[in-house]
Amino acid sequence: MGRRRRNHPQVPATQPSRSGTPFVTTAPAKRRDAFRDYAAEARPSVKELYRLNHAGQTLDFVRAKKAQYLPPRTCRMSVWEALDALSQIVDDSDPDTDLPQLEHALQTAEALRRDGQPRWLILTGLIHDLGKVLCLFGEPQWAVVGDTFPVGCAFSDAIVFPELFAANPDAQHPTYRTRLGIYHEGCGLDQVHLSWGHDEYLAQVVQPYLPAEAIYVIRYHSFYAAHRAGAYTWLMNDRDRAFMKWVRRFNPYDLYSKSAARPDPIALRPFYDALIAELLPPVLQW
Numbered sequence: 566m567g568r569r570r571r572n573h574p575q576v577p578a579t580q581p582s583r584s585g586t587p588f589v590t591t592a593p594a595k596r597r598d599a600f601r602d603y604a605a606e607a608r609p610s611v612k613e614l615y616r617l618n619h620a621g622q623t624l625d626f627v628r629a630k631k632a633q634y635l636p637p638r639t640c641r642m643s644v645w646e647a648l649d650a651l652s653q654i655v656d657d658s659d660p661d662t663d664l665p666q667l668e669h670a671l672q673t674a675e676a677l678r679r680d681g682q683p684r685w686l687i688l689t690g691l692i693h694d695l696g697k698v699l700c701l702f703g704e705p706q707w708a709v710v711g712d713t714f715p716v717g718c719a720f721s722d723a724i725v726f727p728e729l730f731a732a733n734p735d736a737q738h739p740t741y742r743t744r745l746g747i748y749h750e751g752c753g754l755d756q757v758h759l760s761w762g763h764d765e766y767l768a769q770v771v772q773p774y775l776p777a778e779a780i781y782v783i784r785y786h787s788f789y790a791a792h793r794a795g796a797y798t799w800l801m802n803d804r805d806r807a808f809m810k811w812v813r814r815f816n817p818y819d820l821y822s823k824s825a826a827r828p829d830p831i832a833l834r835p836f837y838d839a840l841i842a843e844l845l846p847p848v849l850q851w
């Protein structure tokens with residue numbers, strides 16, 4: 566589970582696109598209100614993933630995964646090795662794309678670059694989903710991808726498919742089912758366990774190297790209940806209120822750059838080699 570390859574053509578491997586630009590467009594652009602449409606259930610894998618995710622992401626599960634993977638000590642890889650590994654993964658939780666993750670990484674980064682966003686944020690776009698290499702370490706997708714949410718306190722109705730939390734044992738726990746659970750008012754998201762997945766894992770892999778804003782974007786980019794729906798404000802402190810604006814700035818690039826316009830990794834590589842060398846070491850500890 567977790568590793569899949571769909572039947573679509575692979576990234577052009579040897580030559581840039583005929584148009585001479587780094588993108589090959591094969592479909593019309595999608596309207597913004599057509600993204601994250603879970604009701605449409607265009608891909609049955611999406612709800613099935615959340616069924617497993619919402620039942621299995623308990624506080625105990627999250628603590629066990631943190632003990633297993635943090636601090637990162639599984640292997641050593643460069644950013645490009647991780648990006649190449651991601652080309653084997655299609656995210657089952659995502660209703661908006663079935664292109665491999667390498668293309669999503671480049672689409673996100675290129676959209677940030679086109680808008681003249683800071684270089685650290687362009688790099689953040691390139692790497693933000695690299696934590697999905699957890700799938701290649703044998704983790705099922707429900708424990709790697711999808712929206713994240715706090716555990717150890719009540720599950721918000723603002724989370725996607727909230728009814729599926731009925732199958733989570735923590736929903737019956739006398740403490741964990743309360744609004745604050747094991748936390749206290751305004752404690753700061755730093756003190757809160759989010760459901761386990763690629764966000765927290767990658768944040769810890771790159772924590773020593775990138776600015777705090779980049780780490781914050783990586784750590785909370787899937788926390789839609791907070792950055793989109795405005796839930797869980799009672800767990801946030803002043804730092805969260807200041808930093809969440811970066812997550813909101815980043816999110817449209819992550820979400821709306823998803824399209825069938827296929828980036829050409831060969832043409833783009835020199836720019837990203839220089840950017841990676843500027844901000845990260847040649848090899849990272851995963």
Ligand code: FE
Nearest residue numbers: 693694786787
């Ligand atoms: Fe992500």
Ligand code: FE
Nearest residue numbers: 669693694819
């Ligand atoms: Fe993403």
